[in-house]
Amino acid sequence: MSRPPGLSVRWKLTLSYAGLVMVAGLLLIAAIALAFRLTAPDGVVITVRYPYYEGIVRRFLPAACVTLVLLLVFGLVGGWILAGRMLAPVAQITQATRLATTGSLSHRIEMPGRQDEFRELADSFDAMLAQLEAHVAEQRRFAANASHELRTPLAITQAMLDVARKDPDRPTDELVDRLHAVNARAIDLTEALLLLSRTEQGSFTPEVVDLSLVAEESAETLLPLAEEHDVLLETSGDLACTSGSRALLLQLTTNLVHNAIVHNLSEGGIVQLEVADWPQAVLLTVENTGEPISPELLATLTEPFQRGNERIRSDHGGVGLGLAIVKRITQVHGGTLSLMPRPDGGLRVTVELPRAETTTTARSG
Known part of the structure; x- marks a missing residue:
């Protein structure tokens, strides 16, 4: 399926984490600012009576801006690292999926660690790969056996016809009876294969x-x-x-x-x-x-x-x-x-x- 390019999940998680950190920082700065200034019900501004209030406000605003910048940098870097660690199991599953699409069904993720959502997904994927590998192997054996079984009556028929051609004076009754038996067996085998194929479809x-x-x-x-x-x-x-x-x-x-x-x-x-x-x-x-x-x-x-x-x-x-x-x-x-x-x-x-x-x-x- 063709899709337009977009942001990776890691970048989305990083930006989400950084945005959350910025919002938390803004709320914290707003709470500190409110500690120095209160608004009365009639709209009159009441200033906290400290003689050094004006100096605190002048120093607070630049410090708040610097803090927000640091929080943004911390959120981006920390979010990138945390997102990478969280998405590492997904990378393993993706690699295993790519190997499976190339026909390599023997590969297993076998993700270590305690049980969580990612490891449950990896275990389920390993179980699916095991079932697919067993099914493909069974189908290959079936195809090989079916080819052998279908070839056997044809080879027998060919051998009997060759013998009859080399010995034209040989009575044909025995040959006809044996050919009839071999042909009947080939028909039975073909009908059984067709029935098995229809049954596999399960359409009834x-x-x-x-x-x-x-x-x-x-x-x-x-x-x-x-x-x-x-x-x-x-x-x-x-x-x-x-x-x-x-x-x-x-x-x-x-x-x-x-x-x-x-x-x-x-x-x-x-x-x-x-x-x-x-x-x-x-x-x-x-x-x-x-x-x-x-x-x-x-x-x-x-x-x-x-x-x-x-x-x-x-x-x-x-x-x-x-x-x-x-x-x-x-x-x-x-x-x-x-x-x-x-x-x-x-x-x-x-x-x-x-x-x-x-x-x-x-x-x-």
Whole structure:
């Protein structure tokens, strides 16, 4: 933003301090002058009866003028020094801001001293820089991982086409089937990336959504997949309404249930889908049996393209964006996502969302 030049804050503080000192000096001189001369109610001037009054007045006026000049000099010099000391923290913050605009987000102010307004501002700025640095690093990792994930199916397709071109007598049925599978995976990945991008924008019209209906629809959709994997899918819960996008909340629930099915035991697995209504929040809980999960793996499950390879089957592995999408949908709805490993193996995922007033339109929607 272009602005016309003006006085610096330091000069403004200096002039303000000097002006205050001058006003205080004038008031003091006026008070001293009144001590030597009083005015009666009828306007008659009463002079204090001292024989040396006239000499005091002659000497007082020049001394008063000299005092005012000294006060002006003292106010300007003292005000300049004090303003510089007071504005020193602002200079540090300004320097850090300039470094941040050049892309250097690793710099921190770390202002020493006791807590005050300037140090509170510096600490807040350091916290903002830390969040920005972490966000930029996450975006860079995401871009690199997305490029790698998108390149993989293209490279596989290219390799299969090269083999087919070198061996034209080879049956094409197997090639077509493999190309179809690779292409389907590329489409799934692209759609997941688009969904994650739309979720990041958070642009939707909120509506009252009954999570119990969303859970029922998600369970019905994924029931064939659960039967295919020999997984028992159980649902429970009562009316539990929140405010948000029904489509996104359905995607959230579907992702959680899908992950719980494919990341389960090879035989006799169980997935429990439960919806609970609390006074201030609604809870959606998806719990599944499975192999034990290490704390290191648990901490990375919500990051994009982190699939938890030791828990994944060879089929229906997904594209590694399921929980990342769940996390972002939860955030744009003002909720919290928590993951907890089960003692005997498997995972318990809980989504807590703000509670909305129960209405009849929620059941009908």
